[in-house]
Amino acid sequence: MxxxxxxxxxxxxxxxxxxxxxxxxxxxxxxxxxxxxxxxYRNPVLVDCQNQSTVRPTALIIACGDGNSRLESLHWTRWGPNGARGEGVNVVNDCKPYCAAGTFHSYPVVVRLANTQPWKNRGQGAVFTQMTLTYPGERPSVYQQSVTLPLGR
Known part of the structure; x- marks a missing residue:
């Protein structure tokens, strides 16, 4: 037992x-x-005008409402949670005499992305919320040599 x-x-x-x-x-x-x-969170995204995520885009519309400013020929040398850096061309409409009749001009530009935050629209990952454009040479007449823009999330 x-x-x-x-x-x-x-x-x-x-x-x-x-x-x-x-x-x-x-x-x-x-x-x-x-x-x-x-x-x-290690590979943050950039959100475009259609609220779609993108990583290391080769082109991006900056002026979502009218498309009068866009980035093209982007080549990224860094992309991570602490920021991103790339170079390309900013194509900008001079809107002279008005935007519909304006001429697009191309300006070499250095693009820096910063300030990653949780992507609230998707509930996962992180998104860049700030873009700085620096013009090493000529620049659009309405821009400073360096311009910082907020990005949507």
Whole structure:
């Protein structure tokens, strides 16, 4: 009888250990899943005029309402949670005598993206919320040599 009691106790103990293993595994999985969600923030996105996410775009409309300012031929040398840097061309309408009759001009530009924040519209990842355009040479007459613009989120 004592052998039977010992066997039952061992089986119950093994059964409890087996059933506790998934619960333990679930509690240890939390840091791993937290690590996965942290991974999403490692590659922030830029949100375009259609509220679509993009990473290292080659072109981007800046003036969403009328398209009178856009970035083209973008080449990115850095892209990460601490910011992004690229170079390209800012194509801007001079709106002379008015925008519909204006002429588009191209200006070399250095683009810096900064200030990553959680992307509220998608509930995951991070989005750049600030863009700085720096013109190494000629620039649009209505712009300073360096212009910082807020970006939508």
């Amino acid at each position: 004592r052998t039977l009691t010992t066997a039952v106790a061992l089986c119950c103990g093994a059964s409890l250990a087996a059933s506790a293993a998934p619960a333990f595994a679930a509690t240890t999985a939390t840091p791993a899943s937290a690590h996965v969600s942290h991974q999403r």
